[in-house]
Amino acid sequence: MPTDDVASARFLAEKFMMWESFNGKLNVRATLGYAVACLFSRDIKEQDGAFPLMFKFGERGTGKSSSMDWFMSLFGYRNGNRQSVSKQNTIKGLIRNMTLPTSFPFFLDDYRNHETNSQVPDLTSPILNWYHRIGTSMAKKSTDNQTIDTRMKACVVMTGNDKPTDPAVLSRLIVLNYSKFLKRNELDMIPNVVRSTPRFSEFTALVLKDYENVRGFFMDFLDSNKKCLADQGFQGRTVNNWSYVMAGIQCVPYILPDLNHWSNEFGALKTEIYEAIHKEEALQKESNPLHEFFDTLEHYATQKVDPNSEFNRRFFVLDHRHFRYKPFEAFTDANGKVYQGEVLYLHPKRIWYALQDAKSDVTRQTNLNTLEAKLQNSSYFLNNSVQVFLTKSIDEPKESNLRCYVxxxxxxxEKGMLQELIAKAKEYEQQRAGRLSA
Known part of the structure; x- marks a missing residue:
């Protein structure tokens, strides 16, 4: 290695060890491993058909965005080159920008979950496409079958206080959790790293100078790590996604000899990675409270017979006293857009009291206010105060005019929610005239 390269490698090793003292061994080494993998992502895409996104998750003050800024500086981007989705910066605009950096990262900052925040767009489909590097295609204004294709070439990296909940999205992410708030003495040291970030691109330069050798190491490590992950019982995308990161980590000591201790510590780091994957999988299996509520609602509306019903007059715990379907209504949503189509009306308080009487577990695990808040911030929500006629009681076919959620x-x-309940609500709607005339 030329003298200048030796000095550069020593400088970078020193700064990366300082970075590790802020954000932890796993997060920093995985970040650098992913950086190496980015440089071989075209080969990976050819071989495996996809390349994962890196997602740094944590509350404000844990250093996730600063860490991603420093990651971006490895590729020569000053100040992180952060992007976000907004009215001024649309998804279509982002995808066009992703055509520019071939195998270099594209930083999408401040991810917000559309299920709990109706003001932000749903990034589910874009993320699934970005994983496979699928861009966009639109028809040309011509009489033949020509199209205008926008290729997607970037490695997408993201940060957020929210985390996606869709299993398909999560399976395409390398999730790094930032839970440690930086202490005062660590905050005082950060400027030392920040001042050095203009030189972090020397890391990529060192890889490119010895590209073929590093690529050979990477591919060898890749195969062995896939086997190790599979032997641990991990499957599918988890094996592929993390094997790229682990192979990249193993390449770093060849690029920066002063980090040779990483090779000696790789066995322990692998164990830490396995534990992190297991922990993330366990977190992903924890149910979304709103979706758990929907599952409970559907169970009590389509399967759970009310114990107070009689042998010759059986009815469910939840029925036309609690919800109603209409095939067509028009509403303006929170974004000012007009929705026209099928709607489901729910009366949360009636539902909640019925579930409490039935001693449903969901009424002990959460509360009505929390569920209503999540409902109002979800993509399903249209309105929380629309007057609708619901059956007054089982013994009285008259209806009450009640304020309901829509x-x-x-x-x-689209999310596969409440489909059996909706079918039951349609059935009740067909029977409504008969009930009222009885």
Whole structure:
């Protein structure tokens, strides 16, 4: 290695060890491993058909965004080159920008979950496409079959206080959790790293100068790490995604000899990675409170017979006293857009009291206010105060005019939510005239 390169490697090793003292061994080494993998992502895409996104998750003050800024500086981007989705910066605009950096990262900052925040767009489909590096395609204004294709070439990296909940999205991410708030003495040391970030691109330069050798190491490590992960019982995308990061980590000591101790510590780091994957998988299996509520609601509306019903007059715990379907209504949502289509009306208080009487577990695990808040911030929500006629009681066919929540059936169908309940609500709607005339 030339003298200048030796000095550069020593400088970078010193700064990376300082970085590690802020954000932890796993997060920093995985970040640098992912950086190496980015440089071989075209080969990976050819071989495996996809390349994962890196997602740094944590509360404000844990250093996730600063860490991603420093990661971006490895590729020559000053101040992180952060991007976000907004009215001024649309998803289509982002995708066009992703055509520019071939195998270099594209930093999408401040991810917000659309299920709990109706003001932000749903990034589910874009993320699934970005994983496979699928861009966009649109028809040309011509009489033939020509299209205008926008290729997607970037490695997408993201940060957020929210984390995606869709299993398909999560399976395409390398999730690094930032839970440690930086202490005062650590905050005082950060400027030392920040001042050095203009030189972090020397790391990529060192890789590119010895590209073929590093690529050979990477591919050898890749195969062995896939086997190790599979032997641990991990499957599918988890094996592929983390094997790229682990192979990249193993390459770093060849690029920066002063970090040779990483090779000696790799066995222990692998164990830490396995534990992190298991922990993340366990977190992903924890149910979304709103979706758990929907599952409970559907169970009590389509399967759970009310114990107070009689042998010759059986009815469910939840029925036309608690919800109602209409095939077409028009509402303006929180974004000012008009929705026209099928809707489902729910009366949360009636539902909640019925579930409490039935001693449902969901009433002990959460509370009505929390569920209503999540419902109002979800993509299903249209309105929380629309007067609708619901059956007064089982013994009295008259109806009461009650203020109900209104949900979009198209969104429920898209997420596979409440489909059996909606079918039951349609059945009740067909029977309504008969009930009222009885």
């Amino acid at each position: 949900l979009r059936v198209d969104q429920l169908n």
